[in-house]
Amino acid sequence: MRATTTTRKALPPTVWALGFTSLFMDVSSELIHGLLPLFLVVNLGASAAVLGLVEGIAEAAAQIVKVFSGWLSDTLRRRKALAVAGYGLAAVTKPLFPLASTVALVAFARLVDRIGKGIRGAPRDALVADVTPPAQRGAAFGLRQSLDTVGATLGPLLAIGLMALFNDDIRTVLWFAVIPAVISVAILLIFVRDPGPQHLSADGAKRVPIKLRDLGGLGGFYWFVVGAGAVFTLARFSEAFLVIRAYGAGLPLALAPAVIAVMSIVFAVTAYPVGRLQDKFGARPPLLAGLTALIAADLLLAFGSGLVTVFLAIGLWGLHLGLTQGVLSALVAHAAPAKLRGTAFGVFGLTVGVATLAASLVAGILWDAVSPEATFLTGAGFAGAALVAFLALRPVEQA
Numbered sequence: 001m002r003a004t005t006t007t008r009k010a011l012p013p014t015v016w017a018l019g020f021t022s023l024f025m026d027v028s029s030e031l032i033h034g035l036l037p038l039f040l041v042v043n044l045g046a047s048a049a050v051l052g053l054v055e056g057i058a059e060a061a062a063q064i065v066k067v068f069s070g071w072l073s074d075t076l077r078r079r080k081a082l083a084v085a086g087y088g089l090a091a092v093t094k095p096l097f098p099l100a101s102t103v104a105l106v107a108f109a110r111l112v113d114r115i116g117k118g119i120r121g122a123p124r125d126a127l128v129a130d131v132t133p134p135a136q137r138g139a140a141f142g143l144r145q146s147l148d149t150v151g152a153t154l155g156p157l158l159a160i161g162l163m164a165l166f167n168d169d170i171r172t173v174l175w176f177a178v179i180p181a182v183i184s185v186a187i188l189l190i191f192v193r194d195p196g197p198q199h200l201s202a203d204g205a206k207r208v209p210i211k212l213r214d215l216g217g218l219g220g221f222y223w224f225v226v227g228a229g230a231v232f233t234l235a236r237f238s239e240a241f242l243v244i245r246a247y248g249a250g251l252p253l254a255l256a257p258a259v260i261a262v263m264s265i266v267f268a269v270t271a272y273p274v275g276r277l278q279d280k281f282g283a284r285p286p287l288l289a290g291l292t293a294l295i296a297a298d299l300l301l302a303f304g305s306g307l308v309t310v311f312l313a314i315g316l317w318g319l320h321l322g323l324t325q326g327v328l329s330a331l332v333a334h335a336a337p338a339k340l341r342g343t344a345f346g347v348f349g350l351t352v353g354v355a356t357l358a359a360s361l362v363a364g365i366l367w368d369a370v371s372p373e374a375t376f377l378t379g380a381g382f383a384g385a386a387l388v389a390f391l392a393l394r395p396v397e398q399a
Contacts (some may be wrong), residue, residue: 011133013141017191018083018124024184025087026151027158028177029113030264032097034156034257035163035170036106037240038247042284043170044103052364054107058114060357065118066349073123073342080127080194086120087188089113091181098174118353122345129333129341130195130235135279138330145326149268151180156257156264163254166339201315218344222335226351228287229328231389233355235294235377235382237363239263242314245301245372249310262311263318270322275330283327284390290323291387298380302373 040054069086073079093116096109125141133138155177162173209219243259251258274286293316300313329345336344359379366375 009133009136011136011140011143013191014131014193015128015144016147017187017193018128019144021083021087021184021188021192022124022144022148023151023154024180024187025090028094028179028181028184029090029117030152030155030255031159031162031177031180032155032174034159034243034260035173035240036097036110037243038253038256039170040103040106041244042247042253044106046103047364048241048367049364050103051240051244051374052238052360052362052367054103054110055240056360056364057107058110058240059360060353061111062114062118062121062349062353064350064353065115066122066346066353068123069119069122069342069346071343071346073126073311074340079123079342080188080192082123083120083192084185084188086116086118086123086183087185088116089119090116091178091185094178094181095175098171114154114272118349122342122349125329125333125345126342127192127194130338131193137333138275138277138279138327139272140275141330141333142272142278142326145275145322145329146268146272149264149322152264153268155180156259156261157387159257160255160261163257164271168254182345182392207223218336218340218347219229222332222344225328225331225335226348228331228390229348230351230355231362232291232324232328232388233352233380234359235291235379235386236317236320237359237379238356239317241363241367241375241385242301242317242373245376246307246310247285248372249305249307249308251310260316262314263321264314266318267321267325270319271326271330274323275326276360278327278330283331286323286327288387288390290320290327291383291390293317293320293323294383295387298383302376302380371384 026221033398037051040051041048046054065394069082073082076082090113093109093113096112096314097106100106100109128140128144129137137385158176159173162176163170182231239260242263243256246259247256278286297313300316306309328348330346332348333341359382362378363375366378
């Protein structure tokens with residue numbers, strides 16, 4: 001997708017408010033996520049396969065729920081209400097993590113938390129697209145992604161500091177995740193404006209936009225983007241495996257959240273500038289660069305030794321995310337008509353969710369049955385196949 005010439009204009013206030021809503025919720029979520037893999041594996045005795053199952057089901061649920069929340073946001077034309085429901089559900093589940101004493105309870109808490117993410121994701125992204133001019137959508141999604149990822153950086157750093165303060169008492173540290181979650185919901189309620197019902201039929205009545213024939217009308221370019229998202233996800237499993245890889249290389253338990261922090265820092269500083277570059281030069285260059293970065297990360301994680309090499313790979317993993325995630329979201333927004341925008345994000349999420357579950361399950365099984373190296377080499381193989389396919393196939397880009 002190549003945009004026409006753009007002017008440097010300020011992004012709408014709602015985009016900034018949604019960005020800060022995401023920032024504070026990610027502080028909360030990643031404070032937990034930075035500690036959770038080792039809490040499951042070291043404290044509760046879960047295997048890598050169980051870790052992959054928990055993460056895969058949780059992330060897949062988040063993406064699959066996007067289908068229904070996206071459809072509902074198109075039907076009701078009330079994006080904000082669904083976003084509040086999703087962020088609110090995530091906030092009320094945060095106390096479940098420090099209260100959990102079994103793998104099953106942690107898995108339940110993680111699942112419900114991710115369902116909240118799924119409820120809010122498609123309406124939030126559709127709302128970003130609704131309030132942003134087409135020529136600025138790459139920048140808008142890049143900004144929201146960057147602010148989201150700043151939160152994903154601060155959360156693990158806060159976890160490290162709190163672990164030091166409370167002598168590695170993970171349960172006490174996890175209670176602090178409740179505070180930024182509440183702030184996130186407050187920002188959403190106070191500062192985000194919903195443009196309200198749009199796209200009415202000729203007689204002024206609302207119509208339900210999603211029907212099978214409507215999905216068929218989304219067009220070949222949209223389905224190419226959906227396929228690209230699935231391929232990228234198959235090549236990238238849960239970041240939880242990065243945490244246990246670093247722990248195996250000698251990272252102390254208290255510093256485990258540094259894995260997510262380093263990845264998120266690189267993600268945060270690249271997502272917004274990449275979005276602006278996409279607006280000028282199109283999506284193909286960052287997507288190809290992102291696959292290259294992912295291949296390099298997987299190879300370093302498979303063959304490298306020592307924490308320096310592992311963290312270099314983690315940085316490349318974050319670079320891959322910064323080069324691709326906001327770009328794919330902007331492409332979905334560009335390819336879908338406004339009346340189907342929430343549904344389009346939902347279907348994209350469903351496809352990515354199924355791929356997430358498959359990738360994480362395969363990663364965990366390979367880790368236990370073969371070796372950690374096999375997990376990362378398989379990821380590199382998927383990414384390499386995707387890179388060859390993208391080089392060979394040049395889709396018609398919409399203007």
